[in-house]
Amino acid sequence: MSIISITGGQWGDEGKGKIVDHLSANVDIVARYQGGANAGHTVYVKDRKIILHQVPSGILRDDCHCILGNGMVIDPVSLVEEINMLRQNGISVEGRIHIANTAHIVTPVHRAIDRASETNTAQKIGTTSRGIGPTYVDKYNRRGIRGHNLTDSDKLEEMVKKRLEDAITHGELYDLSAEDIEHEFPKFLECAKSISPMVTDTFKFMQGKLEVGANILIEGAQGTLLDIDHGTYPFVTSSNCSVGGIANGLGIPITAIDRRIGIFKAYTTRVGEGPFPTELFDETGSQLQETGGEFGATTGRPRRCGWFDGTLAGYSSRINGFTEIALTKLDVLDELDEIKICTAYEVDGQRTKHFSEVLHRLAEVTPIYESIPGWCEPTTDIEHFDELPARAERFIRILSDIMETPIKFVSTGPEREQLISR
Numbered sequence: 001m002s003i004i005s006i007t008g009g010q011w012g013d014e015g016k017g018k019i020v021d022h023l024s025a026n027v028d029i030v031a032r033y034q035g036g037a038n039a040g041h042t043v044y045v046k047d048r049k050i051i052l053h054q055v056p057s058g059i060l061r062d063d064c065h066c067i068l069g070n071g072m073v074i075d076p077v078s079l080v081e082e083i084n085m086l087r088q089n090g091i092s093v094e095g096r097i098h099i100a101n102t103a104h105i106v107t108p109v110h111r112a113i114d115r116a117s118e119t120n121t122a123q124k125i126g127t128t129s130r131g132i133g134p135t136y137v138d139k140y141n142r143r144g145i146r147g148h149n150l151t152d153s154d155k156l157e158e159m160v161k162k163r164l165e166d167a168i169t170h171g172e173l174y175d176l177s178a179e180d181i182e183h184e185f186p187k188f189l190e191c192a193k194s195i196s197p198m199v200t201d202t203f204k205f206m207q208g209k210l211e212v213g214a215n216i217l218i219e220g221a222q223g224t225l226l227d228i229d230h231g232t233y234p235f236v237t238s239s240n241c242s243v244g245g246i247a248n249g250l251g252i253p254i255t256a257i258d259r260r261i262g263i264f265k266a267y268t269t270r271v272g273e274g275p276f277p278t279e280l281f282d283e284t285g286s287q288l289q290e291t292g293g294e295f296g297a298t299t300g301r302p303r304r305c306g307w308f309d310g311t312l313a314g315y316s317s318r319i320n321g322f323t324e325i326a327l328t329k330l331d332v333l334d335e336l337d338e339i340k341i342c343t344a345y346e347v348d349g350q351r352t353k354h355f356s357e358v359l360h361r362l363a364e365v366t367p368i369y370e371s372i373p374g375w376c377e378p379t380t381d382i383e384h385f386d387e388l389p390a391r392a393e394r395f396i397r398i399l400s401d402i403m404e405t406p407i408k409f410v411s412t413g414p415e416r417e418q419l420i421s422r
């Protein structure tokens, strides 16, 4: 029996899907603990590109059960679309998707509120418009709709209609048409009904499997700097993406997790608004974006790109207590003559390595870089650590020292096989 967690170390899109896919070959269960359809996890299987939003990446491995945990916010319409996409790709989902009966449900009203509040605010977050924030607001306001409500269609219809009335009363829709939202109800109710047989007591299900020695892989969405508590608030998502969220989002105590793997890109990206100290606005930034194919898997938005931020990564590593790191997209740096690593920030004429000290004023910091020569040779087909160019090895060692955590995996391409481990 083993429990391993996969958590994003930066601002999301670190390549979690690929690493989960690799590690799920020998597990019985892959479980998501937070977020919802805002996630976009890309996995390549035999030349086919599959993007998963709510279903854990373990679905691509036969016999692997997938848990959508209680900490998630589930969108029935988007989930049905995703299941159809999987079926079209010949992936059988029958009896393999289990939705927590206490997970919260995203309705067309929540999606509309998300859109309306982004359009009508002076401080845009750049959300994915998937209704994530408004659904978590209702959860914490103790008026959410939960998984178990999907099994009673009449009650569910009553609840979603009431939520629409409340949204109108409280001006949450601004100038959006209530009729347009109401038109989405039949499809919502139909999708809710179709996924309702998947709703179950996922806690009991997982405990039962653990008792007979099952291996569980826990899949995080987003990344530590998007965490509602530890991230770059207010430019964050509305859940605890860091390791701390696992205990609440699945009912698995942190002490039961044997390995906590942090996923970091060899550089940094961010989608949406918010401060980004190492962001590049020059040709190198464009090169990273182009070579790395940095366009959002959920919204298609271009991802902002910049150098690896060690100040941020050191903080993230400590917040999560990572036992090991998977470094992804090393190949994207293959052609660069010079590579920079941010090792500290300067603010008010003072240097600091403490990210938390400046978290509330990140837009004011200037990154201090260590510059190293690039390796200028392809890494994509390398299969063993000791075959990596010496300069790439040095880069990896510097990052590992900054994060005070061993780098056990290096990913050198999007394909399943393009992964070196030790």
Ligand code: GDP
Binding pocket: 008, 012, 013, 014, 015, 016, 017, 018, 039, 040, 041, 042, 043, 044, 291, 292, 293, 296, 297, 328, 329, 330, 331, 332, 411, 412, 413, 414
């Ligand atoms: P996630 O949200 O953390 O699962 O990451 P995304 O799927 O949103 O974004 C990661 C992108 O990088 C996807 O397009 C992956 O196919 C791709 N990718 C993952 N690992 C590597 C790698 O090592 N090298 C390259 N070039 N691409 C990678």
Ligand code: IMO
Binding pocket: 008, 011, 012, 013, 014, 038, 039, 040, 041, 125, 126, 127, 128, 129, 130, 131, 132, 133, 220, 221, 222, 223, 226, 235, 236, 237, 238, 271, 272, 273, 297
């Ligand atoms: P994965 O799991 C990158 C960002 C949005 C926005 C902020 C809040 O693929 O790594 P939300 O819709 O969650 O209320 O948006 O969070 N964001 C992500 N950025 N990867 C993600 O997921 C993200 N999910 C949300 O762009 O800035």
Ligand code: MG
Binding pocket: 012, 013, 014, 039, 040, 041, 042, 297
């Ligand atoms: Mg993604």
